Amino acid sequence: MLGAALLSAAAVDFEIPAAEPAEASLTPTQIAGESFHIQNPVHSDGLMHHYVVESRFGPFTAYGRDALAVRLREVAALTTIAKTSDTEVVLKSVSRGIEEDARSVVQVALNPVGTVIGIPKGIAHLFSGYKAEAGEIAAQVRQTSKGGDSHKKEGGRAAQAEHAARQYADRYLGLSAAERHWYAQLRVDPYTNNEVLRRAVKRLARIDAAASFGVRFAPLGVPFAGEVRRALDAIYNEDPAVLRKRRHEALAGFGLSASEMEGFENALLLTPTRQTLLVDAVQGLEGVEGRAELLRHAAAVTAEDEIEVFLSSTCLLLHFHSRTPVARVLAGLRVPTAQRADGHVMVFGAFDDVQWTEDVAAYEHAIREALPGDAGVRELWLAGSASPRAHDALAQLGWEIHDGVEGTLGCASSEALAGTAVPMGLRPSGRGPSAP
Numbered sequence: 001m002l003g004a005a006l007l008s009a010a011a012v013d014f015e016i017p018a019a020e021p022a023e024a025s026l027t028p029t030q031i032a033g034e035s036f037h038i039q040n041p042v043h044s045d046g047l048m049h050h051y052v053v054e055s056r057f058g059p060f061t062a063y064g065r066d067a068l069a070v071r072l073r074e075v076a077a078l079t080t081i082a083k084t085s086d087t088e089v090v091l092k093s094v095s096r097g098i099e100e101d102a103r104s105v106v107q108v109a110l111n112p113v114g115t116v117i118g119i120p121k122g123i124a125h126l127f128s129g130y131k132a133e134a135g136e137i138a139a140q141v142r143q144t145s146k147g148g149d150s151h152k153k154e155g156g157r158a159a160q161a162e163h164a165a166r167q168y169a170d171r172y173l174g175l176s177a178a179e180r181h182w183y184a185q186l187r188v189d190p191y192t193n194n195e196v197l198r199r200a201v202k203r204l205a206r207i208d209a210a211a212s213f214g215v216r217f218a219p220l221g222v223p224f225a226g227e228v229r230r231a232l233d234a235i236y237n238e239d240p241a242v243l244r245k246r247r248h249e250a251l252a253g254f255g256l257s258a259s260e261m262e263g264f265e266n267a268l269l270l271t272p273t274r275q276t277l278l279v280d281a282v283q284g285l286e287g288v289e290g291r292a293e294l295l296r297h298a299a300a301v302t303a304e305d306e307i308e309v310f311l312s313s314t315c316l317l318l319h320f321h322s323r324t325p326v327a328r329v330l331a332g333l334r335v336p337t338a339q340r341a342d343g344h345v346m347v348f349g350a351f352d353d354v355q356w357t358e359d360v361a362a363y364e365h366a367i368r369e370a371l372p373g374d375a376g377v378r379e380l381w382l383a384g385s386a387s388p389r390a391h392d393a394l395a396q397l398g399w400e401i402h403d404g405v406e407g408t409l410g411c412a413s414s415e416a417l418a419g420t421a422v423p424m425g426l427r428p429s430g431r432g433p434s435a436p
Contacts, residue, residue: 015355015389017044025049025065025352030072035079045119046357047349048309056082057098057196063120063305064352065384066312074194077186081200101199119359122303126310126334127363164266172272173240178205184236191235191271193304231276240272250279254292264299269307274298281314285321288338289328297334310336312350316383316405320346332370343376352384354403356393364397381405 019041022031031038039052039059048064053071057078062068082098175190182201183190192198234243244265251261264270270278278298285291294314301307317336320326326338326346336348347367354360371378380394382403394401 013356013389014358014361015046015387017046017353017355017357019043022051026068030068033072033075035082036072036075044353044355046355046360047119047123047351047353049352057101060194063123064309064312064350066350067305067308070189070192071194074188074192074197077188078197078200080186081204097203098196098200101196120303120305122301122306123309124359124363125302126306127366128334161262161266164268165262167268168266171268173244175240176205177239180236181205184232189232189235189271189273191273228277231273231280234276235273243272243276247275247279250283251295254282254295256292256295260296260299264295267299267301269301269304270298274307274311277311278314281318284318285326285329288321288326290331291329293329293331294336297336300334309350310334312383313348316348316350316381317346319405320348320381330372332372333367335367337367337371339375343374344379345371345375345377346379346381348381350383354382354384354386354390356387356390360390361393364394364399368397 022038022040022042025042026038035057036053036055039054043050049068051062051064051068051071053060053062053068053075055075055078057075060071060075062071078098172191179201180190182204186201188197190201248261248265251264256264264275278295282291282294285294298307298310301310313336317326317329317338321338324340327341328339330337330339330345333347337345338348339345368378377400378398379400379402382401383405384403386394386401386403391401
């Protein structure tokens with residue numbers, strides 16, 4: 001009865017996130033630059049801001065401030081490539097190609113004025129917990145089981161696994177050393193889903209191989225910090241197949257089954273960079289019970305937005321663990337959740353701006369229901385802020401709220417992983433370009 005009363009009290013006066021000017025959440029350098037500006041107004045879904053970067057290379061969407069930082073770095077990279085002088089004829093052809101690609105690649109802008117934006121499906125999936133996951137697995141089993149005996153089903157699963165591995169190899173393992181060289185100079189992730197940038201670098205690497213010209217780019221702002229830089233050091237310098245083998249060897253020591261390892265390694269949303277970040281994260285939690293749950297959750301992601309928020313939330317967990325050790329990572333929740341030895345439970349969310357909407361209230365309820373019965377004090381650790389209304393509602397429901405965690409946003413934290421183990425396979429081999 002008490003729980004129902006608290007939920008009822010917290011449910012009144014739901015907030016409706018209002019559109020706001022870009023300057024309400026961003027610094028002047030993030031709002032506009034040489035080749036871009038942020039579309040106004042900026043919408044929110046009660047957890048994250050939905051940004052649209054309008055650039056000379058086309059519009060790019062970004063779900064939250066972490067994603068926006070990546071997009072702005074990519075726009076800076078495209079701007080750098082496009083800058084040419086009259087004597088750099090070869091680079092001029094690349095610059096023209098960028099403009100052509102920007103026209104040919106279809107981009108969808110999210111928020112014409114007045115559009116109501118909902119929370120992306122993938123983010124909702126983060127809060128659904130294992131009950132929903134069990135249903136998803138059951139549905140897959142029923143689909144696989146139709147019309148065949150056990151031998152046929154086993155053969156079907158093997159064929160699916162082979163197909164997934166082939167898809168993964170086709171998408172990620174063909175990155176050439178020349179392309180890695182240019183991505184390293186530009187200081188961007190080689191496995192970006194920014195198609196305009198991917199085409200530009202591919203063209204640049206191809207012309208470079210033929211013409212053997214040397215161009216040095218000026219640094220693109222502040223280098224990647226923390227665990228992202230550690231991961232990219234390996235991505236820039238090591239052959240993708242070699243790194244994949246090292247990740248496989250690390251996964252084998254985490255207690256995953258063969259099918260779980262296979263699912264993780266061949267999940268298309270888990271690019272080599274994301275896999276490296278996650279494997280390093282699990283290694284950084286050495287001695288923590290249940291740490292492999294992070295890998296299991298990651299393998300079940302359903303969307304780009306989901307995996308990015310999950311990664312940043314995992315980095316918040318690592319940041320916390322480096323100062324206040326956790327005893328175990330909890331199963332049953334897809335949002336990274338840990339428990340200290342004293343029983344305190346910490347849920348980590350790399351959310352920009354939490355408001356008490358009806359959807360957010362439902363997500364809080366789902367998380368609370370998924371927590372184990374022996375959970376002690378419940379703490380919510382947020383990278384961004386929570387509104388006064390959200391603070392009050394969450395406190396009524398028994399949460400201790402820690403928002404604006406040291407001003408960091410997930411993997412952007414330069415302090416995360418401080419003092420943890422050296423990441424797996426990230427010692428430079430001496431080949432390729434120097435890491436930025």
